[in-house]
Amino acid sequence: xxxxxxxxxxxxxxxxxxxxxxMQRAIEGVREAAAQGAKLVCLPELFxxxxxxxxxxxxxFDLAEPIPGxxxxxxxxxxxxxxxxxxxxxxxxxxxxxxxxxxxxxxxSGYLGKYRKxxxxxxxxxxxxxxxxxxxxxxxxxxxxxxRIGVLVCWDQWYPEAARLTALKGAQVLxxxxxxxxxxxxxDAVGSAQHDAWETAQRAHAIANGCYVIAVNRTGFExxxxxxxxIEFWGQSFAVGPDGAILVRGPIDREAVLTxxxxxxxxxxxxxxxxxxxxxxxxxxxxxxxxxxx
Amino acid sequence: xxxxxxxxxxxxxxxxxxxxxxMQRAIEGVREAAAQGAKLVCLPELFxxxxxxxxxxxxxFDLAEPIPGxxxxxxxxxxxxxxxxxxxxxxxxxxxxxxxxxxxxxxxSGYLGKYRKxxxxxxxxxxxxxxxxxxxxxxxxxxxxxxRIGVLVCWDQWYPEAARLTALKGAQVLxxxxxxxxxxxxxDAVGSAQHDAWETAQRAHAIANGCYVIAVNRTGFExxxxxxxxIEFWGQSFAVGPDGAILVRGPIDREAVLTxxxxxxxxxxxxxxxxxxxxxxxxxxxxxxxxxxx
Numbered sequence: 230x231x232x233x234x235x236x237x238x239x240x241x242x243x244x245x246x247x248x249x250x251x252m253q254r255a256i257e258g259v260r261e262a263a264a265q266g267a268k269l270v271c272l273p274e275l276f277x278x279x280x281x282x283x284x285x286x287x288x289x290f291d292l293a294e295p296i297p298g299x300x301x302x303x304x305x306x307x308x309x310x311x312x313x314x315x316x317x318x319x320x321x322x323x324x325x326x327x328x329x330x331x332x333x334x335x336x337x338s339g340y341l342g343k344y345r346k347x348x349x350x351x352x353x354x355x356x357x358x359x360x361x362x363x364x365x366x367x368x369x370x371x372x373x374x375x376x377r378i379g380v381l382v383c384w385d386q387w388y389p390e391a392a393r394l395t396a397l398k399g400a401q402v403l404x405x406x407x408x409x410x411x412x413x414x415x416x417d418a419v420g421s422a423q424h425d426a427w428e429t430a431q432r433a434h435a436i437a438n439g440c441y442v443i444a445v446n447r448t449g450f451e452x453x454x455x456x457x458x459x460i461e462f463w464g465q466s467f468a469v470g471p472d473g474a475i476l477v478r479g480p481i482d483r484e485a486v487l488t489x490x491x492x493x494x495x496x497x498x499x500x501x502x503x504x505x506x507x508x509x510x511x512x513x514x515x516x517x518x519x520x521x522x523x
Numbered sequence: 524x525x526x527x528x529x530x531x532x533x534x535x536x537x538x539x540x541x542x543x544x545x546m547q548r549a550i551e552g553v554r555e556a557a558a559q560g561a562k563l564v565c566l567p568e569l570f571x572x573x574x575x576x577x578x579x580x581x582x583x584f585d586l587a588e589p590i591p592g593x594x595x596x597x598x599x600x601x602x603x604x605x606x607x608x609x610x611x612x613x614x615x616x617x618x619x620x621x622x623x624x625x626x627x628x629x630x631x632s633g634y635l636g637k638y639r640k641x642x643x644x645x646x647x648x649x650x651x652x653x654x655x656x657x658x659x660x661x662x663x664x665x666x667x668x669x670x671r672i673g674v675l676v677c678w679d680q681w682y683p684e685a686a687r688l689t690a691l692k693g694a695q696v697l698x699x700x701x702x703x704x705x706x707x708x709x710x711d712a713v714g715s716a717q718h719d720a721w722e723t724a725q726r727a728h729a730i731a732n733g734c735y736v737i738a739v740n741r742t743g744f745e746x747x748x749x750x751x752x753x754i755e756f757w758g759q760s761f762a763v764g765p766d767g768a769i770l771v772r773g774p775i776d777r778e779a780v781l782t783x784x785x786x787x788x789x790x791x792x793x794x795x796x797x798x799x800x801x802x803x804x805x806x807x808x809x810x811x812x813x814x815x816x817x
Contacts, residue, residue, distance in 0.1 A: 231558055235627055250555050286690065319535065330705060335801070345596045345806050346665065347802075347807060348802045348804060349802065350802065352798070363804065367720060367807055368807065384799045384802070386622055387730070387731060387797070388731070388799065388803065388804075389683030389687065389727070389800050390683075390687070390803070390804070390808050390811060391683075391804075392814070393683065393684070394807075394808070394810055397810065397813060397815055397816040397817075398816045399815075399816070399817040419766075422766050422767070422768050423766075424652075424766070425767065426730045426766055426767040426768075429723055429726050429727055429728050429767050430730050430731065430767075431732060432723050432727070433683070433723055433724050433726070433727030433728075434727075436681070436720045436723060436724050437682070437683055472713075472716050472717075472720055473716070473719065473720040473724075474719070474720075480808075486744060490586050504646070505681050505682065506815070508642045508643065508644065509642075509680070509682065509684065509814070510641050510642060510682075510684070510685075511811075511813065512812075513641060513661055513688075514661065514684050514688070514811050514812050516688055517684060517687060517688065517692060517805075517808050517812075518692065518805045518806075518808050518809055518811075519805065520803070520805055521691055521693075521800070522688070522691040522692045522693070523691075523692060523693040
């Protein structure tokens with residue numbers, strides 16, 4: 230490929246009960262993406278387990294691990310062997326009673342660092358505030374073997390501030406490992422609008438910042454052990470170009486390894502054509518640090 | 524209508540050469556919207572003239588006027604008679620050699636105030652930096668007879684910061700008077716992607732902020748007196764609900780008076796369902812006032 234051209238892999242997974250099974254399937258998915266030529270690969274949010282945040286139960290803290298730790302140690306040799314850069318979303322145990330929803334970045338040189346999810350949701354069946362302390366590392370980019378990448382996680386995707394700050398740090402691609410789906414009983418009424426809003430919000434990040442955006446979701450129905458009705462994860466992992474156009478979109482209800490060819494030189498072309506960065510009114514944005522201005 | 528329900532009118536216009544003709548047609552459009560029950564009506568950007576920014580020519584400064592001034596004086600009795608609130612985008616002469624791209628807000632009580640376009644574009648055929656000094660009034664809301672509205676103008680629509688700051692001030696509806704279109708010679712190659720990005724960016728403002736968004740564009744081809752090839756304004760004025768769904772979209776190539784029924788109570792419902800305002804990381808947004816962070 231020419232300078233700036235790059236194949237990216239999106240590993241959309243259905244999670245099993247057993248974390249080791251999920252690790253094994255993640256490795257298979259990463260291998261498949263690499264076999265197709267992907268140099269930059271992303272896994273779904275918290276890929277080692279079922280989405281345990283459907284209920285608040287202290288035993289799930291046992292799933293957490295240090296980062297770097299066992300999962301990054303398992304993935305580092307794979308990454309080195311395949312010559313790729315990998316984004317792996319994991320449940321981080323930082324200290325007893327202190328946990329984060331964290332994404333690790335690994336490239337052939339080893340573990341590059343981590344991003345701790347800054348915006349933590351808390352809604353019925355997504356009780357993340359019980360499990361995760363909001364990140365304290367700020368918005369981050371990683372100079373990987375495959376380019377300067379920004380990593381954000383799921384709920385962050387609704388916040389233009391997060392995308393902007395990451396793009397201002399020079400991110401060429403924004404990655405969003407994700408776990409989002411429908412409450413089955415609401416799906417007929419609002420499911421289509423919810424999915425459309427999710428995709429639209431992230432396409433807008435690509436447009437506003439003239440960069441690539443990649444969202445990697447899980448798929449499949451996961452029951453809630455507490456009996457709430459479960460979540461039907463809506464799949465449809467996707468990639469967006471710097472003009473906001475969808476480049477690839479995965480299936481709703483099955484696993485898939487998707488690849489997309491990007492050309493990082495398009496970032497410059499796009500931003501010269503639509504020079505939004507030129508005209509930001511940084512003198513007038515100070516109140517973005519306010520909670521409300523009413 | 525029940526409390527919170529409201530009909531909004533979008534007057535999509537094709538501009539004639541003569542400013543008085545445009546004022547007359549604008550008045551007809553506003554009357555038609557009001558006759559259909561609209562209580563809040565928006566005209567396109569700089570509706571009194573052709574889009575003169577296609578070229579840089581000092582004689583066009585003669586089109587500018589004080590605000591309040593002749594145009595607001597002409598519209599105030601109309602607004603009073605119809606009992607509506609009107610957003611009128613005008614070319615403001617503030618002092619000799621000092622001009623703004625400004626939107627006036629008028630309701631039955633009279634002239635409420637103005638917003639001066641904060642983000643000023645400058646691209647081939649959109650040479651606005653020659654004509655307009657960037658606004659110095661910041662992002663604003665207006666407590667009109669029809670609710671608290673935010674007014675932004677055209678190029679602002681690409682900036683999530685502008686939408687956010689206006690929404691944080693309590694805007695229930697964001698209005699974007701607009702003049703955007705295709706370079707005819709580019710239209711086949713990129714016209715569809717450009718329009719889609721424009722709509723997507725604004726839908727995302729509705730989603731991120733849980734409010735209504737209204738964009739009112741002009742339509743029709745306007746030649747460039749300097750011979751560049753002109754602009755084919757793409758019409759398609761639209762309204763978006765707080766979930767990002769398009770509620771109405773106008774035609775591409777002809778004038779239209781569109782109306783849309785909104786229910787301001789949906790703003791609360793939406794924001795409770797998707798509580799994005801709850802989780803903003805205001806402790807981590809300070810760098811949004813940086814030009815770049817590389």
